[in-house]
Amino acid sequence: MFGFYLVGLVAVAAAVGVVAVRQPVHSAILLIINILALAVLYLMLSAEFLAVAQVIVYAGAIMVLFLFVITLLTAGKEEQEAPEILSGQRWWAGGLSVAIGIVLILVLGQAGTRPEAAPAPGLGTLQDLGQALWGNGFLYLLAVGMMLLTASLGVLVLNRAVRANRTAEEVRASAPSEEEARKAVKGGGTP
Amino acid sequence: MTVTTWAVAVAVAVAVAIFAVGAIGVLTRRNPLIMFMAAEMMWNAAALAFIAYARHYHAVSGQAMAFLIIATAAAEVGIGLAIIVSVYHRRHRLNIDEVSRLRG
Numbered sequence: 001m002f003g004f005y006l007v008g009l010v011a012v013a014a015a016v017g018v019v020a021v022r023q024p025v026h027s028a029i030l031l032i033i034n035i036l037a038l039a040v041l042y043l044m045l046s047a048e049f050l051a052v053a054q055v056i057v058y059a060g061a062i063m064v065l066f067l068f069v070i071t072l073l074t075a076g077k078e079e080q081e082a083p084e085i086l087s088g089q090r091w092w093a094g095g096l097s098v099a100i101g102i103v104l105i106l107v108l109g110q111a112g113t114r115p116e117a118a119p120a121p122g123l124g125t126l127q128d129l130g131q132a133l134w135g136n137g138f139l140y141l142l143a144v145g146m147m148l149l150t151a152s153l154g155v156l157v158l159n160r161a162v163r164a165n166r167t168a169e170e171v172r173a174s175a176p177s178e179e180e181a182r183k184a185v186k187g188g189g190t191p
Numbered sequence: 192m193t194v195t196t197w198a199v200a201v202a203v204a205v206a207v208a209i210f211a212v213g214a215i216g217v218l219t220r221r222n223p224l225i226m227f228m229a230a231e232m233m234w235n236a237a238a239l240a241f242i243a244y245a246r247h248y249h250a251v252s253g254q255a256m257a258f259l260i261i262a263t264a265a266a267e268v269g270i271g272l273a274i275i276v277s278v279y280h281r282r283h284r285l286n287i288d289e290v291s292r293l294r295g
Binding site for chain 2: 097
């Protein structure tokens, strides 16, 4: 019970830090702490496979991608927030978020407090989860697979568009000089 | 380990708190990278709520949903970071208002 309080406190404190800190790199490091604390919570709630998947997918893949982009875009720059265009944006945002929290807590209060029984011995193992995913939830699994394929295709298209524009501009910029060079070669060959 | 009902309630409360903090981050920060990280925390909070209720009702389908949430978040990060990088290549500023005039 004490463990739940401790790990939950670490997770919430790291989440507040992600939002409050100025530099994106510090934000990313705090997000990694948040993700690891959540993985420990998953482990306590008998979701062993998901705890491992959380560490591998989030801390291993997603955060590395984030750190790559952060180092690519913000290396050696002073981080400063741009001035706000919409006035009072922060106050609206804070009020609405507190409202979200209150509504969710009210919903949580209706959840009931039945005594907790011991889970079936296999709950949360890879075999159990695999039977659920390939059995009843197979349609969802197919949909997520198609979505991942679409996302990877979308990333390819986005990157190719930028590069295609740049090469087109380069070709347009360099085309006259090539023609001039060809004329010069022809002019040099005819006298 | 032995888990009481109160422990599951604490886990759901942590999920609620992280979701609200993530929403505050998405709405107030103006750096698109930090906004994305806050959105990631909101995905994680939803997954944590699914897992806590899966433990409460002894239903593995909640854990299956959490697995699908992790996969969806991975796809979202890939496409979102690609959009951020390509906008940055054109405007050279990390400000979310640069994207407000985005057009296909």
